[in-house]
Amino acid sequence: MRGLKDKVAIVPGGxxxxxxxxxEAFKSHGVKVIVADIDAENGAKLAGDDVVFVPADLRSDADIARVVQTAKDSFGRIDFLVNVAATYLDNGAESTRSEWLEALDVNLVGSVMLMQAAREELRKTRGAIVNFGSISARVAQTGRWLYPVSKAAILQLTRNQAMDLAPDGIRVNAVSPGWTWSNIMDSLTGGDRAKTDAVGADFHLFPRVGDPEEVASTIMFLCSDESSFVTGTDIRVDGGYTAMGPERAEPAIPRLMD
Ligand SMILES: NC(=O)c1ccc[n+]([C@@H]2O[C@H](COP(=O)([O-])OP(=O)(O)OC[C@H]3O[C@@H](n4cnc5c(N)ncnc54)[C@H](O)[C@@H]3O)[C@@H](O)[C@H]2O)c1
Structure with missing residues (x-):
C-alpha cells in the first residue's frame, strides 16, 4: 500500500x-511503532528494532505527554494514531458515576487527549487517525451501557475530529469490528476458537468471528495513501453483523412450517 513505508505510528492498546x-501489520509495511499500554508485561514483549514500548495509562496526561515525546525522540515524527485501547468495564443500569467516568475516560477522553498532544506532529506529516468503534455502537446489548455508549460516542467524535482536523490535512476514520478473536474470548472459552466461532455464527453473515488481522488490514488501508479522500467515516469489519438487523443468518420462514 502506498504511503506507509518509513512512517511512524502510535498504538495505544497495542x-x-x-x-x-x-x-505486526505496520511492521510488515515498514512502519515504526510506539506501543502505549498499561499492560507492561505483554507490551514489553513487543519491543524490538522498530517497536518501542511505553508503559502508559490513557487516564494520565503526563503519561500521554511521555508517549508523544518518546515517539519524537525515538523516530523523529508521528504519522498515525490508532486508538485500540479500551475498557469493558460495564455494570449496565447499575453502573456508578465513577464507573461511567472511568469508562469514558479510557474509551473516549484518553484518545482525545492523545490526539491533542500529537496534533502538531500529525499536522506536519499530514497524518491519519483511526479510532475503534464497534458493532456495540449501533445496537442495544443486554446489561451493557458504558461500553456501547462510549463506542457510539467514538463514531460521532470521528466525524467531529475529521471536520476540524481537515484543515491540518489530517484524516480521521474509524473501524467498527464485529466479534473478533480476542483476549476476552480466549479466556472465556479456554482458548477454544471453534466454540467461539460456533457461538458467533448466528450473528455474522460469515459464520465465525473475525481475525485480528482482518481488522488490522483495514486499518492499514485507512492509514495509507490508498484512502487519501476517505475521512470522517467508519468501516465495518463485522462479517455482515450490522447488515442483518434482527434477522439471523439461518432462514426464518422455514421455522413457520416446523
Ligand atoms: N474483541 C472484539 O470482539 C471487539 C469487537 C468490536 C470492537 N473491539 C474493539 O477493539 C479494541 C480491542 O479490543 P480487545 O477485545 O482486544 O480488548 P482488550 O481488553 O483485550 O484490550 C484492550 C487493551 O487496552 C489496554 N488498556 C486498557 N485500559 C487502558 C488504559 N487506561 N491505558 C492504556 N491502555 C489501556 C489493555 O491493557 C489492553 O491491552 C477495543 O477498542 C474494542 O472496543 C473489539
Whole structure:
C-alpha cells in the first residue's frame, strides 16, 4: 500500500491480540511503532528494532505527554494514531458515576487527549487517525451501557475530529469490528476458537468471528495513501453483523412450517 513505508505510528492498546495484529501489520509495511499500554508485561514483549514500548495509562496526561515525546525522540515524527485501547468495564443500569467516568475516560477522553498532544506532529506529516468503534455502537446489548455508549460516542467524535482536523490535512476514520478473536474470548472459552466461532455464527453473515488481522488490514488501508479522500467515516469489519438487523443468518420462514 502506498504511503506507509518509513512512517511512524502510535498504538495505544497495542499489547492485546487486536493491537498486536495492528503492530505486526505496520511492521510488515515498514512502519515504526510506539506501543502505549498499561499492560507492561505483554507490551514489553513487543519491543524490538522498530517497536518501542511505553508503559502508559490513557487516564494520565503526563503519561500521554511521555508517549508523544518518546515517539519524537525515538523516530523523529508521528504519522498515525490508532486508538485500540479500551475498557469493558460495564455494570449496565447499575453502573456508578465513577464507573461511567472511568469508562469514558479510557474509551473516549484518553484518545482525545492523545490526539491533542500529537496534533502538531500529525499536522506536519499530514497524518491519519483511526479510532475503534464497534458493532456495540449501533445496537442495544443486554446489561451493557458504558461500553456501547462510549463506542457510539467514538463514531460521532470521528466525524467531529475529521471536520476540524481537515484543515491540518489530517484524516480521521474509524473501524467498527464485529466479534473478533480476542483476549476476552480466549479466556472465556479456554482458548477454544471453534466454540467461539460456533457461538458467533448466528450473528455474522460469515459464520465465525473475525481475525485480528482482518481488522488490522483495514486499518492499514485507512492509514495509507490508498484512502487519501476517505475521512470522517467508519468501516465495518463485522462479517455482515450490522447488515442483518434482527434477522439471523439461518432462514426464518422455514421455522413457520416446523
Ligand atoms: N474483541 C472484539 O470482539 C471487539 C469487537 C468490536 C470492537 N473491539 C474493539 O477493539 C479494541 C480491542 O479490543 P480487545 O477485545 O482486544 O480488548 P482488550 O481488553 O483485550 O484490550 C484492550 C487493551 O487496552 C489496554 N488498556 C486498557 N485500559 C487502558 C488504559 N487506561 N491505558 C492504556 N491502555 C489501556 C489493555 O491493557 C489492553 O491491552 C477495543 O477498542 C474494542 O472496543 C473489539
Amino acid at each position: 499489547a492485546t491480540k487486536i493491537g498486536v495484529a495492528v503492530v
